[in-house]
Amino acid sequence: MVSSYEKPKKAQIVYFSGTGGTKMAASALGAALAGREITCELFSLNGKSSFVAESGALLIVMFPVYAFNAPVMIDDFIDALPFSADGVAAVIAVSGGGEVFPNTASRCRTVGHLRKKGFQTVYEAGLVMPSNLIMDYPEVISLSLLHILPEKTERIAADLNSQTVRRMKIHVFDRCLAFLGALEKCGSSSFGKKMKVSGACKSCGLCAAKCPRGNIALENGRPVFKDRCIMCLGCIYRCPQKALTPGILKFFVFDDGYDLKPLEKKLLERAWQRPKEEELKALTKGYLMSGVRKYLLEK
Numbered sequence: 148m149v150s151s152y153e154k155p156k157k158a159q160i161v162y163f164s165g166t167g168g169t170k171m172a173a174s175a176l177g178a179a180l181a182g183r184e185i186t187c188e189l190f191s192l193n194g195k196s197s198f199v200a201e202s203g204a205l206l207i208v209m210f211p212v213y214a215f216n217a218p219v220m221i222d223d224f225i226d227a228l229p230f231s232a233d234g235v236a237a238v239i240a241v242s243g244g245g246e247v248f249p250n251t252a253s254r255c256r257t258v259g260h261l262r263k264k265g266f267q268t269v270y271e272a273g274l275v276m277p278s279n280l281i282m283d284y285p286e287v288i289s290l291s292l293l294h295i296l297p298e299k300t301e302r303i304a305a306d307l308n309s310q311t312v313r314r315m316k317i318h319v320f321d322r323c324l325a326f327l328g329a330l331e332k333c334g335s336s337s338f339g340k341k342m343k344v345s346g347a348c349k350s351c352g353l354c355a356a357k358c359p360r361g362n363i364a365l366e367n368g369r370p371v372f373k374d375r376c377i378m379c380l381g382c383i384y385r386c387p388q389k390a391l392t393p394g395i396l397k398f399f400v401f402d403d404g405y406d407l408k409p410l411e412k413k414l415l416e417r418a419w420q421r422p423k424e425e426e427l428k429a430l431t432k433g434y435l436m437s438g439v440r441k442y443l444l445e446k
């Protein structure tokens with residue numbers, strides 16, 4: 148394991164984001180690094196921009212946690228990286244549930260994969276954004292998560308600037324669960340293929356244009372799903388007509404949709420008062436919210 152690294156002059160942040168949370172986190176980290184005079188480039192794996200790893204730059208890989216793992220977009224990205232004899236990387240997972248079991252091993256496969264390409268991971272961190280799956284958080288919790296994001300990314304930028312090495316020791320049991328979670332990738336293509344398109348569809352083509360996998364085609368004005376879905380939920384939540392609904396795992400998706408923009412606007416419009424500790428504790432009771440509680444309350 149690497150015990151030191153040079154102060155980064157440049158960082159290349161490579162991220163994938165299904166519904167905007169990781170994109171927001173990557174932008175916040177980019178701004179925090181720029182504030183420390185670390186030149187920063189952002190590469191989205193959602194589009195077609197081609198990435199060239201720059202020698203001497205710190206590679207920062209950011210992704211939303213999917214079933215305690217990185218999404219396949221990250222695997223594909225690392226597969227395509229050329230071998231680097233002296234690559235240095237940071238891996239940042241963005242989850243809905245936070246740094247508690249079973250999310251704790253979510254970076255392991257990515258760290259190992261990068262190692263095979265010559266990149267030593269010197270820094271690991273987890274950020275939390277409002278969950279887009281199964282558990283719709285109370286608005287005050289979602290706003291608190293957005294509000295605390297600059298503080299969290301400032302801390303990461305300060306650590307990287309001061310060459311802090313931060314690697315997690317992950318219990319073998321957590322690793323096993325993450326390994327099992329990776330099987331989710333096999334099921335996600337069925338999720339896409341079984342998607343239902345209602346009569347509300349206006350054939351605008353937004354779902355097809357924005358699908359990060361190029362998995363949706365318009366045939367006779369109707370979206371048709373192929374077998375490359377990764378279940379990022381972007382098409383469902385982005386559809387202006389709410390015309391897409393899952394044919395399976397319906398409970399995964401929020402009926403009222405998921406959109407971080409109105410929350411961002413709310414934060415900007417009014418002077419946001421962070422809720423008192425007691426209120427946050429009351430709203431994050433139970434194990435499922437324990438990672439969010441820890442994240443919002445840690446000093």
Ligand SMILES: Cc1cc2nc3c(=O)[nH]c(=O)nc-3n(C[C@H](O)[C@H](O)[C@H](O)COP(=O)(O)O)c2cc1C
Binds near residue numbers: 169211243279
């Ligand atoms: C298919 C799928 C699986 C997910 N699995 C997990 C998980 O294992 N743990 C977790 O905390 N959050 C999980 N989430 C929630 C996302 O990690 C979280 O909402 C994240 O902020 C989404 O980022 P994005 O908006 O950039 O896509 C999952 C979301 C999806 C769509």
